[in-house]
Amino acid sequence: MAPDETMTNVDETILFIDYSRCIGCESCESACRFIHGQARINMTRTVGGIMAPVYCRHCEAAACIKACPRGALQKGADGAVLLNPVLCAGCETKSCILACPFGGIFCTGLEDAVAKCDLCQRRRSVGMAPACVEMCPCGAMHLVTRREALALATPEYEAAHRKVMEHVRPVLAPLKRRDQE
Secondary structure (H helix, E strand, O other), rough: OOOOOOOOOOOOOOEEEEEOOOOOOOOOHHHHHHOOOOOOEEEEEEOOOOOOOOEEOOOOHHHHHHHHOOOOEEEOOOOOEOOOOOOOOOOOOOOHHHHOOOEEEEEOOOOOOOOOOOOOHHHOOOOOHHHHHHOOOOOOOOOOOOOHHHHHHHHHHHHHHHHHHHHHHOOOOOOOOHHHH
């Protein structure tokens, strides 16, 4: 998530990845796959060749929650957006996937129709950090509050984040009409 000074729930917990420090090593994805059996954070290669993790931003006003017709996505007490697989019907429309502007909900093709980061809820319940945060060799990943994320956002972070978001959420120019060519 790009820190936004208009946030109201500044004490909610989020995962903050400083793309300017990320080396694209895929340790976060591997650690996640090891812990959960299915990666809930996925690496992507941008058009410019940058390897970057795509993950749930645990949005303050999560569009995926609003889009889920079954109520399978809810906010946890600390602000994490959590998926209840029992309630997830694996809708043919995959409206939660389409609603997420960050590509943070993944179609699995497995028993659980979709997967997303839960900030390693089980690990955190016993005092451990998310596996991706602990395994990141370059210190690019942080489990922080929204307020703390604001303090971590440097100009280098902003520039790198913008490049990754251009890949994840490309702004496509509309096609020109024939009479305008």
